[in-house]
Amino acid sequence: MIKISDLVSDDAAYISRRAWSDPAVYQLEKHGVFGKAWLFLGHETQIKHPGDFVQAYMCETPIILARGEDNKIYANINSCSHRGLPVCRADHGNTKRFVCPYHNWSYKVDGSLVAIPQEKMVSQKPDKNTLGLKPVPRVESWQGMIFGSFDESIEPLDSYLGDMRFYLDAFFDRFENGIEFAGAPHRWTINANWKLPMENQLGDVNHGPFLHSAVIPAEANQEIFDVGLSAVPHPGHGATFRLMPEGTPNENMAWGMEGMGAILGGSEVKEYLFEIQAKAKERVGDIRARMKGLTYGVYPNLSFLWSNTSFKVSHPRGPGKVEYWSWSAIPADAPDSVKKILRTNYSSFFGPGGILEQEDSEAWMQQFIGSNIDFADDKPYYYGLGMGDEKPHPELPGMVSSTANEYYARAFFKRWREALESVSDQDANRIALAEVR
Amino acid sequence: MSAQLKRIEQQFAIEQFYYREARMLDNRQYQQWFALVTESISYVMPSRVNKLVDNRLRGKEEMISIDKELERSDDMGSPIREEGYAHLFVRVDRAYKANSWAENPPARTRRIVGNVEILSVEENTYRVTSNFHLFFARPGSDNFIYSGQRNDRLIVDGDSFKIDAREVIMDYANIDVPTLGLLF
Numbered sequence: 001m002i003k004i005s006d007l008v009s010d011d012a013a014y015i016s017r018r019a020w021s022d023p024a025v026y027q028l029e030k031h032g033v034f035g036k037a038w039l040f041l042g043h044e045t046q047i048k049h050p051g052d053f054v055q056a057y058m059c060e061t062p063i064i065l066a067r068g069e070d071n072k073i074y075a076n077i078n079s080c081s082h083r084g085l086p087v088c089r090a091d092h093g094n095t096k097r098f099v100c101p102y103h104n105w106s107y108k109v110d111g112s113l114v115a116i117p118q119e120k121m122v123s124q125k126p127d128k129n130t131l132g133l134k135p136v137p138r139v140e141s142w143q144g145m146i147f148g149s150f151d152e153s154i155e156p157l158d159s160y161l162g163d164m165r166f167y168l169d170a171f172f173d174r175f176e177n178g179i180e181f182a183g184a185p186h187r188w189t190i191n192a193n194w195k196l197p198m199e200n201q202l203g204d205v206n207h208g209p210f211l212h213s214a215v216i217p218a219e220a221n222q223e224i225f226d227v228g229l230s231a232v233p234h235p236g237h238g239a240t241f242r243l244m245p246e247g248t249p250n251e252n253m254a255w256g257m258e259g260m261g262a263i264l265g266g267s268e269v270k271e272y273l274f275e276i277q278a279k280a281k282e283r284v285g286d287i288r289a290r291m292k293g294l295t296y297g298v299y300p301n302l303s304f305l306w307s308n309t310s311f312k313v314s315h316p317r318g319p320g321k322v323e324y325w326s327w328s329a330i331p332a333d334a335p336d337s338v339k340k341i342l343r344t345n346y347s348s349f350f351g352p353g354g355i356l357e358q359e360d361s362e363a364w365m366q367q368f369i370g371s372n373i374d375f376a377d378d379k380p381y382y383y384g385l386g387m388g389d390e391k392p393h394p395e396l397p398g399m400v401s402s403t404a405n406e407y408y409a410r411a412f413f414k415r416w417r418e419a420l421e422s423v424s425d426q427d428a429n430r431i432a433l434a435e436v437r
Numbered sequence: 438m439s440a441q442l443k444r445i446e447q448q449f450a451i452e453q454f455y456y457r458e459a460r461m462l463d464n465r466q467y468q469q470w471f472a473l474v475t476e477s478i479s480y481v482m483p484s485r486v487n488k489l490v491d492n493r494l495r496g497k498e499e500m501i502s503i504d505k506e507l508e509r510s511d512d513m514g515s516p517i518r519e520e521g522y523a524h525l526f527v528r529v530d531r532a533y534k535a536n537s538w539a540e541n542p543p544a545r546t547r548r549i550v551g552n553v554e555i556l557s558v559e560e561n562t563y564r565v566t567s568n569f570h571l572f573f574a575r576p577g578s579d580n581f582i583y584s585g586q587r588n589d590r591l592i593v594d595g596d597s598f599k600i601d602a603r604e605v606i607m608d609y610a611n612i613d614v615p616t617l618g619l620l621f
Contacts, residue, residue, distance in 0.1 A: 093489030183514030184486045188612035191578075214537040215527065264523055323611075328515050336513060344519050353482055353518040353617035355527060358539040361615060365578065 004028070008417040012410035013384035019413075020193040020371035025420070026319040031427050032419040033300050034059035038140075038147040038160050040302040040313055041065045041075055045144060045180035045332060046092065051109055054092040054184075057315045057323070058148060063136060064088045064098070065146060068110035073141065075148045076111035076133035087133070091184050107133055143172045144179070163233035163397035164298060167241075170288035171306060174255060174280050177333040181311070182343045185325040188352040192364035193371065194301060194316035195416075197324060200360060201305060201312065202238040202297030203230045203408025211359050215349075220258075224403055228294070232390065233398035235411035236299030240403055241306065242292040250274045253292060258307045259345025269341045272334060287395050297408075299415065310346045320368050326351055383409055447555060451565055451591070454598050455550045459569075462620055463546050467529040470620065475592060479602045480525060482518035482617060483507040485609065507606065517617055518605075528620065539616065545574040546619075561593035562601075575615055584608040585621060 007019040018025060041056040042065045053066035055078070062078040064087075078086045080100040087098040087107055097114070099106040106115045111133035116126060136148040140157035142165070147157055154160065161168070172179065190197070200207065205228060209221040227242045244253050254277035256262050262269050280289035293306025301314045312326040328346035330339045349356045386405025393400035401407060461470040474480075485506050494500035508514025518524075531537045548571040556564040571583040590602035605621045 089487065090489035091487045095489060183508045184484065186484060186515065186517060186612075211538060214531045214534040260524060264521065339513065340510075340519075343515055347516065347518060348520065348524055351517060352612045355524075355531065355618060358616035358618050359537070362539040365615075369577075 004417060004420045007420070008413045009380070011384075011387070012413045012417075013382065013387060014380040015383050015413055016380045017371045017373070017377060019416075020195065020368065021319050023319055026316065028420045028423050029316070029416075030059055032421075032423040033416065034150075034316075036149075036151045036154065036419065036422065037300050038138075038149050038154065038157050039300075040298070040311075041136075041139075041146045041148050043144050043179075043181045043311075043327075043329075044073070044141060044146060045178070047073065049094065051094040051096060052092075053088065053095065053109055055088065055090075056148075057313075057325075058136065058150065059316060062086055063148065064109075064111075064133070065148075066109040069108070070110070072110075073139060073146060074110045075136040075139045075146075077136070079133070080105055081113065081131045081133065082116075111135055143168065161237070161298065164237040164239070164296075166288075166397050167231065167233065167239035167291075167293075167296060168298075168304070170241075170284050170291045171255070171293060171304070173284045173288075174276055175331045175333070176279075176283075177331070179329045180332040181327040182330055182339065183328075185327050186351045187323060187325050189317065190322045190324055190361050190364055191320055192322050192361075192368045193319055194314040194322045196364045196367055197312070197314040197322060197360070198297055198301050198303060199409055199412065200364070201295040201303030202412060203232070203240050203295070203403070203406075205230065205240045205294050205403040207363070211363055212356050214359075215355055224294070228403040229396070229400055230403045230405055230408055231393070231396055231398045231400045232408050232411050236297075236415040238297045238408040238412070240294040240296070240408075242294065243287070244290045244292050246290065248290070250277050253277060253290070255280075255292070255306070256309065256342060256345060258292075259309070259342070260348035261341040261344035265341040265344075268335075269338050272338050276331070294403075297412075299412065305346075305350065308346045308348075308350050309342070310350055320372065322364075383413070444555075447558065447563075448553070450596075451555060451563065451598070452553050454591070455553060455567060459548050459550050463548060465532070465543060467532050467620065471525065471529045473598075473600055474522065474525060475599045475601045476522045478522055478525065478600060479510070480518065480520040480605075481510045481516055481603070482605045482607060482621075483509045484515055484517045485607065486514075503606075509604075517607075525620075528618065542576045544576070547572045563589075563591040563593075563598070565589045565591055569621065571619075571621070573614065573619070578615060581614045583614060583619070583621070587621065 002018050007016045039058045042054050046054045047067040050067050050069050050071055053064055056063040056065045063075050064078045065075050068074050078088050080087050082105050083102050085100050085102050087100045097106045104117045107113055113128045113131045137152045138149040138154055140147055142157050205224055208216055223242055229243055231239045254273045256273045296304040303312045309329050310326050311329055315323040317323050328343040330342045383406050389405045390399035390401040390407040458473060488505050508516055510516050510519050548569050550567050550569050552568040554566050556566055567587050569585055573581045573583060585605055585607040588604040589600060591598040592601045
């Protein structure tokens with residue numbers, strides 16, 4: 001018998017193995033975390049024209065994200081109102097109608113039901129207005145990033161992101177014409193709990209010098225040691241970066257210069273990146289122009305890897321399985337030749353074939369093995385590193401400390417515990433979980 | 438020598454090259470394997486997507502052509518791998534470090550290369566397509582099967598060949614293998 005209060009200690013210095021592996025905890029997460037958060041769906045540049053659509057997920061629920069004939073953005077659950085089959089089978093595309101294969105009920109891209117072929121053979125006429133796809137009740141975007149929520153009364157996206165926008169804007173606002181996602185997301189499964197890929201990007205820079213020491217050079221780790229910071233603008237969100245000293249040369253400061261693409265890519269890409277950096281101070285201000293980002297996390301499961309410029313979502317598929325999605329993000333107005341080079345900043349190191357990603361996947365998979373064992377519940381995981389070291393910063397929002405401080409994770413798990421506790425008795429009964437409360 | 442005999446000889450030489458290459462990779466002799474690639478090598482793995490079927494192409498082979506499912510190096514999508522000599526060097530170098538944890542202990546692999554077909558020969562350049570099945574046993578994890586096609590450009594190098602370009606087209610619905618970062 002598990003109590004939620006046993007999953008995370010009051011100071012969050014101890015996290016139970018069950019938090020990572022228990023099927024009942026996962027059911028609570030679905031309602032308390034994924035049912036009540038803003039979840040990332042896609043980027044506006046993926047659906048530029050009326051009829052454009054991409055697939056997305058909110059936890060395990062499949063979503064169609066589309067631009068309607070009226071040019072507005074729609075998010076609907078990809079499940080036919082008649083017998084429940086997914087009505088959209090393609091990863092992305094442009095269409096006028098989604099047609100269910102079973103009985104050919106057909107829907108506009110905005111989710112409204114337009115045809116029931118059997119209708120003319122029956123006397124009772126179903127009310128098509130009530131039989132559209134189920135819409136995601138709240139959909140909002142910020143900086144082109146589209147989010148959806150199942151919680152009708154959730155706070156606006158802007159305030160949900162709060163001061164996390166300060167750190168995200170340090171990236172987005174560098175580009176005069178914004179960013180775009182290159183191609184379809186890479187999607188792959190990992191036998192791990194969804195929270196570990198999230199925690200890894202939220203602030204766990206400190207695994208780099210150890211897990212990745214076969215590939216990451218010692219100088220890169222020294223730089224993180226010297227000028228690396230971990231900021232928590234709000235519990236559940238996090239940003240890690242290096243705050244480079246004034247006068248740092250472009251080679252060692254400009255966004256994009258750390259990837260294999262830029263390193264091997266020749267003068268065109270270098271000049272392009274230096275030009276962006278030259279305008280950075282004017283566009284994002286002095287302190288943010290000197291930010292050389294590492295990894296970011298947005299509660300509950302979106303992350304952004306600045307150094308290799310990839311957005312990632314950790315979609316759960318049960319307590320022990322993740323479907324990881326990742327996109328390479330590139331400046332929308334870069335020449336095609338530069339875009340092709342910059343996308344390899346991501347793929348060389350990350351994604352399903354990445355040199356570093358394979359080590360991460362291995363660690364995440366092995367952590368689930370350790371979390372799913374018996375006779376060790378009296379040995380929860382230690383999350384107390386750096387307890388109390390986090391402090392407000394004169395120029396940066398949130399609590400700030402060295403990257404070895406695990407405050408980012410303690411803050412996440414306190415929020416996570418509250419989210420589980422917020423699941424009402426009614427919900428808990430409905431999902432037959434009274435025994436874990 | 439008749440044209441027929443010459444073709445048989447070419448086919449034999451290419452197949453023997455692929456068997457030798459497969460043996461090196463399965464024996465974890467990646468440093469020896471690395472000597473089989475040119476410094477200008479392009480090593481690409483397209484990504485594979487589920488495209489919307491275009492109704493106007495009904496009745497034509499083009500409707501379900503494999504090309505439509507691939508995000509390749511020369512278009513604006515997002516291939517899984519786009520690598521050169523330096524990338525492959527890092528992969529080979531990494532394999533012989535005790536702290537490359539995804540390979541500690543190393544995976545046990547066995548690959549079968551088949552359906553070797555020489556598509557064209559121009560002077561010393563061969564375009565060859567082949568298929569592979571790769572059994573991959575990862576200690577501490579599980580056993581996996583990789584299946585794919587390789588489209589190669591090989592350059593004659595004395596009495597052997599060097600790989601100057603390789604495009605690896607993987608067959609997957611969902612990527613449920615530990616990594617696509619192997620040497621295929």
